[in-house]
Each structure stands twice: as structure tokens, then as C-alpha cells.
Amino acid sequence: MVKKPAPDTARRSEKSRRAIYDAAIALVVEVGYPKTTIEGIAARAGVGKQTIYRWWSSKAEVLMDAFLDLSEQAAQEATAGGDPYAFPDTGDLAADLKTVLRATVDELKNPRFEAPSRALAAEGVVNEQLGRAFLTRLLEPSLQLYVERLRSAQDAGQVRRDVDPRIALELFVSPLAQRWLQYTGPISYEYTDTLVDYALNGIAPR
Template identity: 60%
Template sequence: MSKPPDSSRRSERSRRAILDSALALVGEVGYNKLTIEAIAARAGVGKQTIYRWWPSKAAVLLDASLALSGEAWTETGWSGFPDTGDLAADLKSVLRATVDEFADPRYEAPARALTAAGATDPELAARFTEQLLEPQLALYEARLRTAREAGQLAADTDVRLVTEMLVGPLTYRWLMRTGPLTHAFTDALVDSVLGGVAGATAGGADDVAKVTVR
């Protein structure tokens, strides 16, 4: 006697097809022309299947972006934020990977779409921040905190502020297209930020430049 179909596997296949279809379509037609009907048709599911899991196309796209971001991190081979003991090298590695991700059309189109949608949808913006942005920023903060504990940064360095000093210019350049996103840019960014907050190797405690908690 044959086994009945595994509904959980079927549901996961449908869910994956929906997410993949949303990512593909937003790259092809843009966010404004993206519809639930088109996603359903591309995924080979009924429209109600999508609405059973997501309330809107923005919600579908957010989950698709979360899945894509997780895959991109996995592809780096890192189990967490790299910690080689060399703070500058670790930050450069992660920011270089971020540049590569921004350059990937699979990521760029949905990321820009979500950024635009979040400007007029506070609930979506809150979910984007909570589920995608804050977990990423927390990884930076944890690595900077480790460096602070190791004496590589001043004891009262504001790790959140330093994180935003690293991520902010990169995001601005990507969003506003004010210049090319390159590894050279992110390397220079890391050097500039750390040059302002970390002491010189040969310097003493009095030489440590501080970005302090306010």
C-alpha cells in the first residue's frame, strides 16, 4: 500500500516556489507591477495559497529576501561573524561580501523594492528592521564588543555608533547611487572608521581615540 503524500513537504515546495517566483518577478517587472496573481501563476499555485501565508506582496518579498540573505551568508562559509583576531580584516571581509550581495541582481531588486515600500508602510518597515536589519547589525556589534574587550577599542566605545558608521555610508552609496560600490571603497571605509576610534598599535592608552557612549 502506497504512503499518502507528505503534505508538509508539498507545502514547503509551494512556499519555496512562491518565494523564488517573487524574487524573479520583481527583478523582471519591478515592484510596482508585481502582483500576487503573477507570483501565483509563476509558482504554479492558487492565489489563496499565497494569502493563506502572507497578507501582501510586500510580505512575500520580505520573506523571500530573508531566505536569500540567509543563503548568501551560508555561501560565505561563515558560521557567524568572522573573528580572526584582526578586527579590520574581519570587517573588510564582511563588507566586501555585502558589496558582492548588493551587486547581485537577485538581491538588489527586492532590497530596493522593500526599501521603497517601507517608506510608506510603517508595519513593513518595522518587520524589515526587526527581522532583517537588526540581526545583521547585532553581528557587527558583537564583533566590535569582542574587540573592545580585547583592548582594541577604547573601553567606552559605543559599538552601535561604530556599526552605523560602517554600514551607513555603504547603504547610502548603494541606495542613492552616489558612487561605485567596490571592495576598495569598503576597505577605505573600514580604515577611516577604525582610524578614528582605535588607538595606534604603538600608542599608549592616551593615544586611543574614542567614540564614547552618550
């Protein structure tokens, strides 16, 4: 059993953790991933290197935790304090998908979130190990919420049984991701609403 720290220690730890996250995020935005170091993060956070190594074993891990923490904040802002991990299931699949994608639009346009997520996403493109860690810890959990919602829509007869939800979700999620990553077009609610309509109904005449 782990001994619970005294309230003072816990408060100090929480303050250091916050300072380390802020420093890590600021550094990766300013100098990029390759030049961000544990030493640099420690100096900027005003803590000893050992404090960081007590909790994390590499800069990738610090950054991933810092970024997860930031994403949670951005998701909470985008859902106006709602639970960002709950995917709505009102019975109206199109409406639910549009709601979630609109929140993602807000998150992607959040200036506090944009620069660090670009820095990490860019490094993930050329650094497969980091890219896969980013996927496992950040992307895949959100994608799984789509899978679950699409499965529930299959049970309700709103999505064909022969459709693979893990692929189908990419019809709405990936176009938005590519517009954000590669500037292939503007990002708006109208755009994500259109993606949902095209994907659900297809573009061929019915």
C-alpha cells in the same frame, strides 16, 4: 504537538513554497511593491490563493520571507558556503570587519539579489511600516553581529570603552549602504577597507 507531514506532502509543500517565493520576487522586480498582489503571486506560482493564505496573512509577509530566503542564498554565495551568520573573530578587528564588508560588497553586486532588494528598499523609504519590518527582520540582525564583534573588541582593548557599538558600526556600514542606495560612489573592496581604516583610527592626526 504538530503532526509531521508525510514525506510526499512535505515535498509538495516545499515545491509550492519555492514557486511562491520565486513568483513574489519576480513580480516585485517587474511591477514594484504597490502593484504586487497575493492574486498575482498565486497565478504566477501556479497555486491557489488559499495556498498562500494558509501560510501567510499579507503580501508584505510573503515578500519578506521570500526576500529573507534570497538573502540567505546571496550571503551563502558571498561567503563561499561559509556560515553567513557567523561574524569572524580572529582577534584582528580591522581584518574581521574588512572580511565581512567585502562579503557585503559581493552580495550587493549579485545581480540576482540587486533588483529585488532595491524594490523592497525603495518601498521601505515611503512606507514606514514596511521599512520598519524590513529593518527588524533583515537589517537589524546583521547589525547586531557588528555590535557583538565591537563589544568583543572593547573587551580586548581594541575599541574605546566609551564608544557606543550600535553607532560605531554605522561608520562602516552606512557609507556602503548609501553608495548602493543613492549611487553616491562606486563600491569596491578598496573602498570598504578604507572605511574601516578611517573609522578605527579617525581622520584627525594621531
